[in-house]
Structure formats: structure tokens, C-alpha cells
Amino acid sequence: MNLKKTFAALAAAATFSGAVAAGELSVAATPVPHAEILEFVKPQLAEQGVELDVKVFTDYIQPNIQVDQKRMDANFFQHQPYLDEFNDGRGTSLVTVTGVHVEPFGAYSSKIDSLDDLKEGAVVAIPNDPTNGGRALLLLQKAGLIRLEDASKITATPRDIAENPKGLEFKELEAATLPRILNQVDLALINTNYALEAGLNPSDDALVIEGSESPYVNILVARPDNRDSDAMRKLAAALNSDAVREFIMEKYEGAVVPAF
Secondary structure (H helix, E strand, O other): OOHHHHHHHHHHHOOOOOOOOOEEEEEEEOHHHHHHHHHHHHHHHHHOOEEEEEEEOOOOOHHHHHHHOOOOOEEEEEEHHHHHHHHHHHOOOOEEEEEEEEOOOEEEOOOOOOHHHOOOOOEEEEEOOHHHHHHHHHHHHHOOOOEEOOOOOOOOOHHHEEEOOOOOEEEEEOHHHHHHHHHHOOEEEEOHHHHHHOOOOHHHHOOEEOOOOOOOEEEEEEOOOOOOOHHHHHHHHHHOOHHHHHHHHHHHOOOOEEOO
16 A cells, blocks of 8 residues: 555545644654654644654653653653653653554574573573563563563562572663673563664564563653643544554564554
């Protein structure tokens, strides 16, 4: 399907009462796939009078701080468990506008081809933020490598491991650094956006990966004072459009899955 024609049709079908008042919307996003998806919807929003300004960040802290401090209008990089943890820890009150996609979380290695080849005492790197670290441990539990004291705890840490038959050694590192140290550890649990940036193909390269049942839907986030603004509603509608669904499916080939 020609995605440009699809968006042109969507824009032509939009009804406007007189001239559309111009508006600006600044959104903080990590590079892949979030900023790419936002750049894709930018022409559609321009047709509706919304100028979308996408600012790229490579960490998981500043996008929320920028929105909370009203330096940016919204962000698009995180899932709900991470947002909940951030709000609780920082005293912020950021809110979800809409869910967009799931990035199945995976385990990668440059040293082994199968989890069966993981040796005793192997070094495993996981993200050091509570929700993504817990997500990594839940995936390792699903793969049968460990057992957690609470099998469903999404903020689990290595201290919550009840059984570790292979005596795996865990290193907790900033999520963005994990692809860069892949050759220094035996296994690394990597967020898909960082895996894609590093040239990894989650569908082909991950030794184990979350299924479609993952609850970690990536969301558009704003503040209570602007979540219902006209420009924000137009962005949310664009991100949940058929054209974006097709863009995600065609561009990322299963590495990113639409959640709407």
C-alpha cells in the first residue's frame, strides 16, 4: 500500500470549519521507532494546522523532566509501568494520552547462539531502571533461567531472585549503554528501540523475546493541563490511524507491533 497516498486521503477527508488555527506541539522522543513515527505523521498534522516539533533524546529521564517543567508539550518513548514508577519517584503527575505500539523486549548475545549454551556463572546485563530491569528478569524467568520470589513483580531486581541454577552474574547498567557492551557480557537484555538503533533485528537476533501479550505498550504522554488540547487530540488520532499501523508493520517487520 502507498502510505503517502493513504495520508493524503486522510488529510483530504478531514473536515474543517473555516481556516484551521495554527498550533505548535513539541514532543520529546527517543530516535527509533518513536521519532521516526512522529516524523511520519508530521505532514498529516501540518494539513490540520499543527506544527509538530520533534526533539530527539537518548535517555529515559530528560523527556519526562522536560514535559513536567513545561519545556516540551509531550513525550513518546516509554510504557505505563515506567511512567508510573517515574511519577511515584519524582513526584510528577504526567498522564497517558494514548497507547501506540509494543516493542517486544529481547535478550541478545554476541557469544552464544542459544540460551542452552549459556554457561554457569555467565554475565548478564540488564537495564538499571526498576521497570525495565524487572521486565528483563521476568523474561529470563519465562525462559526458565531464573525464578523470582514473586513471579509477577514488574519492578523485580536481582535481589528478588529465588532460584538461579546457573549462578548467573547480573550487571545493572543504563539501558542506552547495553548494545555498546554486548561484546563484553554473555547476554544483554535490551529495549527494542536501542536494539534497533544498534542495527539489531529483534525478530532474527534475539535469543528470547516477549510475545504479543506484552503489557508494555509505548504511550504518548503529556501533562494534565494539556492532555486534552486540540493539538494533542490531533496527534493522538494520527498516531492511532490506519496509516501509522501500516507504517509500523511495513517498516519494522514485527520488531515493533501496533497496539491499537
